[in-house]
Amino acid sequence: MNAGADVTRTIPDRVVVVGGGTAGWMTASYLKAAFGHRVSVTVVESSRIGTIGVGEATFSDIRHFFEFLDLKEEDWMPACNATYKLAVRFQDWRRPGHHFYHPFEKLPSVGGFPLTDWWLRNGPTERFDADCFVLASLCDAERSPRRLDGSLLDRGAIDGGSTPMGLTMSEHQGATQFPYAYHFEAALLAKYLCQYAVDRGVRHVVDDVEDVLLDQRGWITSVRGKESGEIHGDLFVDCTGFKGLLLNKALEVPFVSYQESLPNDSAVALQVPLDMRERGIPPYTQATAQEAGWIWTIPLFGRIGTGYVYASDYCAPDEAERVLREFAGPAAADAEANHIRMRIGRSAESWVRNCVAIGLSSGFVEPLESTGIFFIHHAIEQLVKHFPDAGWSEHNRGMYNSAVGNVMDGVREFLTLHYLAAERSDTQYWRDAAHRPMPDGMAERLERWKVQLPDTENIFPYYHGLPPYSYMCILLGMGGIATSYPPAVGLSDDTAAQKEFAAIRGRAGHLIESLPNQYDYFAQMRKGSLR
Numbered sequence: 001m002n003a004g005a006d007v008t009r010t011i012p013d014r015v016v017v018v019g020g021g022t023a024g025w026m027t028a029s030y031l032k033a034a035f036g037h038r039v040s041v042t043v044v045e046s047s048r049i050g051t052i053g054v055g056e057a058t059f060s061d062i063r064h065f066f067e068f069l070d071l072k073e074e075d076w077m078p079a080c081n082a083t084y085k086l087a088v089r090f091q092d093w094r095r096p097g098h099h100f101y102h103p104f105e106k107l108p109s110v111g112g113f114p115l116t117d118w119w120l121r122n123g124p125t126e127r128f129d130a131d132c133f134v135l136a137s138l139c140d141a142e143r144s145p146r147r148l149d150g151s152l153l154d155r156g157a158i159d160g161g162s163t164p165m166g167l168t169m170s171e172h173q174g175a176t177q178f179p180y181a182y183h184f185e186a187a188l189l190a191k192y193l194c195q196y197a198v199d200r201g202v203r204h205v206v207d208d209v210e211d212v213l214l215d216q217r218g219w220i221t222s223v224r225g226k227e228s229g230e231i232h233g234d235l236f237v238d239c240t241g242f243k244g245l246l247l248n249k250a251l252e253v254p255f256v257s258y259q260e261s262l263p264n265d266s267a268v269a270l271q272v273p274l275d276m277r278e279r280g281i282p283p284y285t286q287a288t289a290q291e292a293g294w295i296w297t298i299p300l301f302g303r304i305g306t307g308y309v310y311a312s313d314y315c316a317p318d319e320a321e322r323v324l325r326e327f328a329g330p331a332a333a334d335a336e337a338n339h340i341r342m343r344i345g346r347s348a349e350s351w352v353r354n355c356v357a358i359g360l361s362s363g364f365v366e367p368l369e370s371t372g373i374f375f376i377h378h379a380i381e382q383l384v385k386h387f388p389d390a391g392w393s394e395h396n397r398g399m400y401n402s403a404v405g406n407v408m409d410g411v412r413e414f415l416t417l418h419y420l421a422a423e424r425s426d427t428q429y430w431r432d433a434a435h436r437p438m439p440d441g442m443a444e445r446l447e448r449w450k451v452q453l454p455d456t457e458n459i460f461p462y463y464h465g466l467p468p469y470s471y472m473c474i475l476l477g478m479g480g481i482a483t484s485y486p487p488a489v490g491l492s493d494d495t496a497a498q499k500e501f502a503a504i505r506g507r508a509g510h511l512i513e514s515l516p517n518q519y520d521y522f523a524q525m526r527k528g529s530l531r
């Protein structure tokens with residue numbers, strides 16, 4: 001058989017997505033944008049079972065998703081109360097009052113060594129982040145990354161959006177770094193994408209799926225809705241959240257827990273309406289360490305999303321809610337608390353037979369570093385790349401499962417580092433955090449990072465979205481693990497490095513003067529008068 005014969009095989013062209021949260025609607029809209037009328041897409045979502053719709057933060061890579069759908073910021077951002085995110089700000093992870101940023105900015109190199117090595121030798125201040133990255137100072141000064149004419153801040157090391165868009169984000173990892181990601185209301189984004197998808201021919205069924213019907217080989221033939229009866233398809237996408245109704249329940253695919261290294265299994269969330277004009281809109285997600293976990297603060301246009309992520313072994317739900325309400329202050333007095341139990345880990349395989357789980361049903365690490373939507377985006381890109389034909393190649397499925405599994409395993413390692421490296425040790429939770437079991441291979445890598453800051457050769461070896469400089473930020477910022485610079489840096493003249501530190505300060509000062517705050521920027525976008 002020649003290669004041409006394969007092309008004539010029929011494509012399984014009826015896709016049924018069960019679940020209408022962020023994962024379900026991102027999947028449906030992307031498949032429509034990718035395949036148009038050549039593939040039919042049905043989304044079945046329950047009106048009774050809610051979504052995990054908290055205020056959410058993303059990776060910068062998500063711009064490839066919007067670009068693929070041909071959506072501009074002006075189209076979707078106002079509809080989702082969205083704002084820009086330049087960094088994660090880690091507050092109190094070392095000690096009360098300390099903070100550092102993990103920014104969307106590539107780290108400069110001097111003389112073949114990352115600037116952080118020179119900083120370790122002889123940095124101008126105590127702040128590695130403000131000395132090595134422009135964005136740290138823009139975060140402190142609460143600036144928008146765009147001017148009121150819509151133009152983006154510019155400087156050599158920052159990718160001003162000139163990187164060509166391709167199909168997959170893994171192709172973009174490398175030389176450049178786009179300077180911001182987004183905060184948005186997940187429920188509003190799901191609603192926006194639902195409209196996008198339905199406008200392009202996606203069938204929307206509002207119903208509870210009560211049964212999943214299998215043939216003799218264990219492949220799914222249809223799902224049965226309470227009102228709508230059987231819905232047939234070729235490929236079934238399980239977007240039912242932590243429940244994993246198709247993959248875990250019907251196909252009995254086991255779930256592999258990450259809980260040993262990442263013990264946070266619960267969260268309580270509040271949505272706090274605030275006058276953002278008066279308060280300002282900080283351009284970062286804040287993660288504030290607490291006695292048994294940490295609190296996220298996500299600034300949106302018109303309100304703040306906040307929540308306490310904690311380990312139920314160390315803190316009861318009532319106590320977590322009390323701490324969160326105290327943190328949020330009087331503005332949250334009338335806000336209803338949403339308690340969430342999280343399933344931390346991943347399905348042993350996310351694609352089995354003709355069922356692919358995407359979103360929380362596939363896997364989830366805790367929300368630190370905001371990786372949930374990144375997992376979804378990555379899985380959708382991989383699904384398109386590995387879309388099956390009538391042969392349903394096992395190798396194809398295998399490649400999908402490795403790519404998706406590696407992303408989650410890599411992120412697990414990155415998050416585990418946060419807790420191992422945090423200097424804080426004032427409660428049992430933090431004392432235990434320094435000694436949790438590490439995922440396979442991590443102990444060896446950690447030893448290497450102590451003598452050479454993380455680089456492409458010594459971090460988790462498969463694509464997982466995070467570049468080496470992200471690991472450096474966490475190691476240097478958390479402060480609990482001693483690191484050193486290579487002898488060559490100590491033996492070399494550091495004039496060029498000191499010049500680079502001064503240039504970063506200079507550029508930051510200039511940008512702080514010339515960039516607006518986020519409230520003014522988004523007020524202008526909403527009036528439709530940018531540019």
Ligand SMILES: Cc1cc2nc3c(=O)[nH]c(=O)nc-3n(C[C@H](O)[C@H](O)[C@H](O)COP(=O)(O)OP(=O)(O)OC[C@H]3O[C@@H](n4cnc5c(N)ncnc54)[C@H](O)[C@@H]3O)c2cc1C
Pocket residue numbers: 018019020021022023024044045046047048049050051052053054055056057058186207208209210239240241242243245267307340342358359360361367370371372373374376
């Ligand atoms: C506390 C917390 C904070 C988070 N913060 C972030 C963040 O900052 N950034 C980020 O990227 N990610 C974050 N995430 C992850 C993110 O929320 C999820 O990845 C994302 O919302 C996708 O959820 P989902 O669509 O998989 O599931 P859900 O939102 O749970 O949606 C499940 C859908 O399935 C439907 N359903 C279930 N059962 C049935 C049935 N029997 N019949 C029909 N329909 C059914 C439901 O109605 C719903 O529509 C966070 C998660 C948690 C828990």
Ligand SMILES: N[C@@H](Cc1c[nH]c2cc(Cl)ccc12)C(=O)O
Pocket residue numbers: 059060061086087088102103104105173177178181369465466467470
């Ligand atoms: N590919 C991701 C990785 C990344 C690079 N810098 C940051 C910073 C933060 Cl806070 C999260 C994620 C990242 C991306 O570019 O979004």
